[in-house]
Amino acid sequence: MKKYIIELNDNRACELSISGGKGANLAKLHHIPGIPVPDGFVVSAQAYKELILSEPEIGKLLSRLEEITAEETKTISQLSKHIREEIIKLSFPVGFIEIIGEVLAKHGDSLPYAVRSSATAEDLPGASFAGQQDTFLNVIGVKNICKAIVRCWASLFNERAVAYRIKNGFTHSKVAIAVVVQKMVVPEVSGVMFTADPMTSDRFTTVIEAVRGLGDDLVSGRKNPFEWKLREGRLMKTREGEGEMPLEEEQLWELAGIGKKIERDFGCEQDIEWCYNKDGFFIVQARPITTLYPLPPSPDGYKHCAISVGHLQMMTDTILPLGLSMLKKSRFYSFYELGGRMYTDITHDLRTLRGRRVFLSEARIKDPLLHNALQEITRRKEYVRKIPKGPSSAISLEGRAAIIWRAISAYFRPDEAEIDAYVQRQKFAIKAAQRKLEALSGVEALQFILDDQKNMRITICDPAGAGTVLTAMLTATLIDRTIEKITGEKAISNRLAKSVKHNVSSEMGLKLSEVSDVARKYPEIVSYLEQVGEDLSLEELRKVAGGQEVADKLEGFLAKYGMRCPGEIDITRDRFRERPGLLCASLLNNIKNLPAGHAAASFEQGKQEVEQLIKELVAKVETAYGKGEARKLKRQIEIYRKFVGIREYPKYFWMSYYDVYKQAIMREVNKLVETGVLKDPRDAYYLSIEELIEVVRSGYANQDLIEERKSAYRSYAALKPPRIIFSDGEVPLVSYSAHIPSGALAGLGVSTGIVEGRARVVKKFEDAHIEKGDILVTTFTDPSWTPIFVSITGLVTEAGGMMSHGAVVAREYGLPAVVGVVNATRLIKDGQRIRVNGTEGYVEILE
Template sequence: MDRYVLDFAAIGKTDLARAGGKGANLGELCRIPGVAVPAGFCVTTEAYEEFAAKSGEFAALLAELGRVGPGALAEIRAVGGRIRAHLESLAIPAPVAAEIVRAWRRAGAGHAYAVRSSATAEDLPGASFAGQQDTYLNVKGEGELLYHVKRCWASLFTDRAIAYRAKNGFDHGKVRLAVVVQRMVFPEVAGIMFTADPVSGNRRVASIDAAFGLGEALVSGLVSADLYKVRSGRIVKRQVAAKKLAIYPLADGGTEEREVPAGRQREQALPDAAIAELAALGREIEEHFGAPQDIEWARAGGRFYIVQSRPITTLYPLPETAGDAPGVYVSFGHVQMMTDPIRPLGMSIWENTMEAVDNRWVPVAAGGRMYIDITDSLASWLGRKTAPAMYSKSDALIASAIAEVLRRRDFIASLQPRKRAKGGKSYMTKSLAMMAGAVPKLLLQDKIKVPDTEALCAQLVGELRRELARRPGQERLKYIADSFSMGFDAFMEEIGPPVFTAWMASMLIGWLARYWLGEPSPLDELTKSAPGNVSSEMGLVLGDLADVIRPYPAALAYMKTAEDATFLEGLGRVEGGDAIRPAFESFLRKYGMRCPGEIDITRPRWRERPTQLVPAIASHIHSTEPGEHRRKFAQGKADAERAAQELRRRLKRRLAGGMKARVMGRLARTYREFIGLREYPKYLMVSLLDECKKAIMEEAEALAAQGAIEQPEDVFYLTLEELTAAVATGRADKRIIAARREKYAEYEKLKPPRVMTSEGEMFAGSYAPRDLPPGALAGMAVSAGTVEGRARVVTKLEEADLERGDILVAPFTDPGWTPLFVSASGLVTEVGGLMTHGAVVAREYGIPAVVGVDEATEKIHDGDRIRVDGTKGVVEVLH
């Protein structure tokens, strides 16, 4: 073919650079037997480059555009408008125009054509760019064809296309535009088909929109369309819309809107047989491309024509499991209060750890997150009864989402227990056996013995440190893979019974308060300033550090601009540094292994990036008085003691009051003594992870010095097994590292579902509180009280800036977020449950909290004045 034009038959998936996404996909469609594609050709990106090269101003305009951010809409509009006007003023080079006209004559000069943009950053698996450039229909004649080709080239710089590229990180100067010229089909009915349900994500359900006339009316949102959903050849939903308008071609070119006759407006656009035929055709196309497709179709003369197919880019990836047996998966990140993606190294360490603890808990990867396979539980009657309640304490919306799955009776009936390798007892069985003997004794004994968890943690961390230090490179990495989880068994044998006892005591306190007194659970008061909570203690120590820094404003100013690598050394050069540095070093020795998102070993720890702590320290100094954090903690302890005394006093007035008061007193004492210990398992886990990270980074630095990798952090994109092999051979695949880094950036943009099935159907869960005020957001009430204040929406701890009275609004909180709780007057999170970190610490600090508020960080804007009702689970945006 010619240099500037390619026939569809000559194009395939490898021609993206020349034909753009739309052109490459059309070429692939032509190769599928039985799929009718209207004939046409593609004007290549070389033609666009030749056209743009004629301009002496284009490069400067692109440079100006590159300096405009995605949110600067006025600048986008101004610069984009100038670029479009400039391009439309240029003449198409004669050789390019000649080839386009020759191809048009070969295709049939007497026909009408659709002229569509086809960018090299369009219809891609990671970003569709659908609708960002322009399409022109029913184009007739040589002059109109060339004119509309030029308009397509200029539409590469529509306001929406510029903003979309900027938001998704595409360089404006590197995107090229081809143009598809395709013979028009004048259909009776046209529309769009998704081979997977775009709303639920279910890969087994095809979703079809259909309307009269040209599909452009539907694509552009001018008309309502019929909606049909098809599963396994059966129509499972049929929603017929009132189709009042349609777009039809004009005899001389162009299109017009026409009103659909009243008698046809409620007519089903496609008969049932045609719906099933179209769905089957969609499955063939999906199979060819190997991924769910977004397909534009038209029906004329009883035949379906496919005018475009592109990947559906909005679907959350399926779990990476072997086989195609039905399954149900729960987000591990929502349980652990960290919903960001985890890099491959972090993922592989968790896979090894969880398999060692219980081979039924091996996580599966989906969208860079870990999911736990709960198919076994839901395949049994007992599991179906207990699963929602089991997850409700971690994240209430997970419990609701599982309940939604259970209502899919046909799907649940298809679940079968997984075949797994035989081994010892499951972790759950061992835990229940261990606790069954310990809990009665702990609840009934007069003197409560609190385990020395700090000493046990120090012992286990020290043992791991020594084992890693005495092993050479490859051997120490293998030790991490094989033995990292060993400390957990010993630790949980010691701490498991008291933590479980605290949970049992909390349940009994709530139930007895309702039964004996007719009152709500008093746990919010009893939890205040509970002893032994390592996360709360960390917050207090950070407050002490802030008080050391408080008298030295020059030191705080230095810390706000300091570099991590020289942070501590630089303190010696500012006033007060001699006092501050020892205090900071002491804090980092004990808590330097922590950070937000700490379950991912690849996240930078506070000891590596101490500047992460500066915003929390600054907020503490600005929002509290010296020693106020300690006084608040002491006040909370006094409040809890008074609440326990008052509870016993009221019980004594009831029938058998003496016995009831003694029982409640024992339960309250047991709860307060042990509830703080629930933070220690994660504290130990993070401490052990940090020792492993130190060893891993020593090997990574050696690999970087050898040239096997570009920088030490490259190992984060290798699995532990791949890293071990790289240390053994001195070689690592840099292409794999680069590809995974790019994939991780894609995963960061995804919002993970709480629960999903093997079919891709996603379940978010929901709340239905009574008497919800108009416009209010519902969540789970986890810490009682009501507060009004300024919302500070914080998605990254290092960007936090809280002042006295501010309400923290965050996607989640784990122990790394604890420093902010001292400054916050209330808490709202998107993820959480009654016993998760944010809820427990909020109760300890006595601040109202609502968790599980879906999309809270998007629906609440930074600076909004909001009201948080931690008793009812309601958040209102006041103004």
């Protein structure tokens, strides 16, 4: 039995398989000179294996548990409870209890101890398992410590621990658990320290949280901690805690130094638990921070700068390998994959004036926070001067000269017939690609998709579309300058963008509202929608009273907008056409919150409001500058309103192409599943388009590679992508310079007005169950979110700029909106009452 007990200062205790993650890390800390760690010992994982896993009944239960999926929460609860009960009722061998007694006598058997779980799949670089198993504090005496050890073993099967292992792909029977028994330190102050900022991924920042008394009060949330951030010689208090200040500045820097020493020895950034009393600081736990964003590469050893394409394109979610490979082939962006998302290395562009202008200009329009950070970087003269020569990451627009010429000609000869011709050309090209793919199969079909990317790009960048969008943007600038001089109001063009023609995204929301109007006539349909939710089926819908009419109306909607979906630039995402149930919540929102006929009435009301606004503006300009300038303004507004909606067309047609491509891809993928080459159609999403072609050609798929990528993407999904990240780990601070009320959350006002209401914090489009008066708070929106905009009264997003989708549609619908609010979905709680100031650009939490 003695082999089961190993002192923390014994080299053997550093082995993960013996001591588990927590125990191994504590043993390693013991061996770092100058790092104070309380003494103790480990009950090895071998003890758990021999005393627990050898029990036949527990073995049977574990076999059943291996078959359970994360969705089977009730079964997880029942099975895990049964396993815990089986473990707790087991008796310790007498010899084991005697050995525990001998070791305790050596350390002090009357002293209080902390008895802590230490699983072999815990505190690892890829998965922390933080808080998944139990810890017991102030345990005194052999009998109580033995009980606590058994309870630690049982805690390996807490519901949260079981669910976490399933989610992260760990086999239950292969995960063992050791137990750390460590002398308690009676602390005056306790806390946690991160040697890199876990929220921003900045490796240059140390974050320290502290409370008076036990650290359990901090972890459990019973006390609000003080928080400081230490960066390059600067100390910032970022949160005021309860009571007196627990640590002085000198102590904070001392603690930060201990943290960096541990980081150097462990070779990666650390999440550290510590405590402090009259004898100084003690380290009671250290584990890798598992939520840091991966670093961009530096092929030449210089400090490279990467920016998030996702923030510029309103898509900060992960994009699966098939989606990324399609985006690479489309060449709308130059990027590489980092953390399952798109990043562009702009290092060499920062070196040149042209390169800086390209990316600053795009960021200014699409993400002001990114723009502000880029401006700060360009002021680092020494860094910029030393950047080595290299290729630019900027992509030139197809037919740039033709687009500029079209923009100029559209201003002087604004012919709406050319827009109609442009739309018809797009539809014809998409239909031609569809007919071609219907005649092809196998490798030929997939190869056609690859070869067609250039044609798609040229078609979408048709000067008739892109040029008139540029006309609208330039005209908006002229209008805004004129009106600001007279009234002081900035960006009046935002208010002039309501109820315009050709805005295919805004039209989508109104068209779905018309579907809701048909559905609301039939109580049975409303009841059916409430019951089925995301499982909505058109076939089943037709069987309900009134279902034929509603299904026909919905099919008409899907014929025009079925290619759209949340995160639509990732071709692997389910389209509305594939999963009409994604629209169920929006249909019900409309029925509950909007009157019948809202779509037409809303559009007409917006049109009348703008017409009145135009009259007022023209009159003011005439008073200030005369009739000639008034006529000029009126003409500019007419041009602007004629063309501003067209900006939504290019992406609409891009997604129409993607829908055609995806149908062809899935035809081939389903064949692979039928022949057993792939286990599941979605497995194809974890292959690039080139790899998928090779699978079709060879009839062989590397399932191990697919599973490996699935595991990687599970971890990527939990990461928060920074707007900018350097290859050395620096993440520049992003902030607004605007003056706002104390306690308010800063952002960019993109649609004027002020509104108060209940915050509805939504992470997924299909979960947007909106009540009347709700304000939508989310990470980002793309055109597929438009149906929700019909039912809300305001918008707050974490990403976005003046020309992002959410901003454009919010202006169209007259919704006050603030975008680019950092951590909005974390700082604003669902159900809180908030005030959105879309004019000044901030959000206030009222309760």
